[in-house]
Amino acid sequence: MPRFSRRSGREVLEGHPRLPDWIVQEKVKLSDLHAMKARMRESALHTVCEEARCPNRNHCFTHGTATFLLMGDTCTRACGFCSIRSGRPLPLDPREPEETAQRVASLGLKFAVLTSVNRDDLPDGGAAHFAGTIRAIRRLNPGTGVEVLTPDFMGDLDAVAEVVAAGPAVFNHNTETVPSLYAEVRPAGRFQRSLDVLAHAKRLGTALFGDEFRTKSGLMLGLGETEAELMEVFGKLVEAGVDILTLGQYLRPTRHQLPVKAYVHPDAFAELGRKAKALGFRTVYAGPLVRSSFNAHEVSAMEGISIA
Template identity: 80%
Template sequence: MPRFSKRVGREVLEGHPRLPAWITKERVKLSDLHAMKKDLRESHLHTVCEEARCPNRTHCFTQGTATFLLMGEVCTRACGFCSIRSGKPRELDPREPAETAERVAALGLRFAVLTSVNRDDLPDGGAAHFAETVLAIRRRNPGVGVEVLVPDFLGDLEAVARVVAAGPAVFNHNTETVPSLYPEVRPAGRFERSLAVLRRAKALGTSLYGSAFRTKSGLMLGLGETEAELATTFQALAEADVDILTLGQYLRPTRHQLPVRRYVSPEEFADLGRQAKAFGLRTVYAGPLVRSSFNAHEVAEMEGVSIA
C-alpha cells in the first residue's frame, strides 16, 4: 500500500504513479511564455493559466490566448487540487473590467474566457464584477464571444442571474469531481449546489437568449472516482441541462496538493466521452490534457456558438 506523510497540512502520497508518456510529451517551455506574461503583468491582470500552473499554458500563450483570472490571485477557499493561494483577498480593482476589455482588443481575441478566484468575502461572491467585465468586453469588442467560468456564489441564484443577464455566450461552472470526493477535493463546495447553479443559468439564459445560450461543466479524473460514480455524475449533469462537458486528467500542481491516484489513458477518456454523450450531454471534450478553458473557442463552435 502507498505510504502517506504530512507536509504543510496536506497529505502527500509517496511513490505515487509515474507520469505516463501521453502527459510528459507536453512540456512547458518557459521561454515561450515570457512575452505574454510580461504583457499581462504590465496590464495588472492575472491568468488562471499561471496561477493554477495549467499544463497547457505554453500552447495557449503562444497562440495569444489566455483565461483571465478576475478579482485577484488570492482565493477564500482552499480546495485540495488547486495551487492558487488561499487567504484574505484584496479589495476589487475597479479598473479590471475595462483593462480586461482592452487586453482582449490588443490580443485580437475572437473568444475571451473569464474566471475568478472564489470571493466568499463579497456579498454577491463577485457576480457584479463578472457582469461588469462581460459588458465591458462586449462594448469594446463587438462580436467577440465571452465564456464565464464562475464559482458557485455560495448558492446565491440571484448572483447567477446577474452574470447571465450580462450576456455571456457560454456559462461554465465546474463540478470538478464526483459527489463522494467533495469532502477531500472541494470541501467548501456542495455538489447539489453546483447543479442548482447550472440549472438556474440554463433556465434563465434560455429565456433571455433562446437556444443559442450554452452551459458547460468540467470534471477532473484520477482522484479516486469510480466508473459507476462517473456514470451517476454524467446523468446528474445531463438532467441539469448542461450542454458541454470537459473531462481531463487531474495533475498535481505541487507536492502540497492532493496526489494523483491514477492516470487515465487516452483510450479510456475516449470511452468515457462516449458514455457521457449516451446520457444526453451533447458536446463532450475528453482527454488527458483537456481543461475547462483549453480550446474553449473550438468547443463553443462545436456547439454552434456564433464567434466573430
C-alpha cells in the same frame, strides 16, 4: 471499464511521481508564447493559466485565448486540488473590468475566458464584477467571444442571474469531482448546489438568448472516483441542462495538493467521452490534458466528441 495506470498511481502515493508516456505537452512556437506572456506582464491582471499552473497555457496563449483570473489572486477557500493561495483577499479593484477589456483588445484575443477566485467575503460573491467585465469586453471587443467560469456563489441564484444577464456565450461552473470526494477535494462546495447553479443558468440563459446559449461543466479524473460514480454525475449534469462537458486528468500542481490516485489512459477517456455523449451532451472534450477552457474558442462551433 476505464483503464487506470495503477502502478503510476502507487508511485505518486509513495512520494515518487512518474508521469506516464501519454501525458506530454505539445511543442509550441516559443516566440509567440513569450510575446503573449510579455504583454500580460504589462498590467497587474492575473491569468489562471499561470496562477493554477495549467498544463495547456502554452497551447491557449498561442491560439489567441487566455483565461483571466478576476478579483485578485487570493481565494477564500482552500480546495485540495488547487495551487492558488487562500487567505483574506484585497478589496475589489473597480478598474479591473475596463482594464481586462482593454487587455483583451491589445492582445487581439479571439476568445476570452473569465474566471475568479472564490470571493465568499462579498455579498454577491463577485457576480456584479463578473457582469461588469463581460459588458466591458463586449463593448470594446464586439467580435470576441466570452466564456465565464464561475464559483458557486454559495448558491445565490440572483448572483447567477446577474452574470447570465450580461450575455456570456458560455456559462461554465465545474463540479470538479464526484460527490463522495467533495469532503477531501472541495470541502466548501456542495454538489447539489453546483447542479442548482448550472440548471438556473441554463433556464435563464435560454429564456434571454435562445438556444445558442451554452452551459458547461467539468471534472478531474484520477482522484479516486469510480466509473459508476462518474456516470451518475454525467446523468445529473444532463438533467440540469448542461451542454458541454470537459473531462481531464488531475495533475498535482505542487506537493502541497492532493496526490494523484491513478493516471487514466487515453483509451479510457475516449470510452468515457462516448458514454457521456450518449447521455445527451452536445459536446464532450475528454483527454488527459483537457481543462475547462482548453480550446474554448472552438466550443461554440463544435458539437460531438473531441479526444485530446
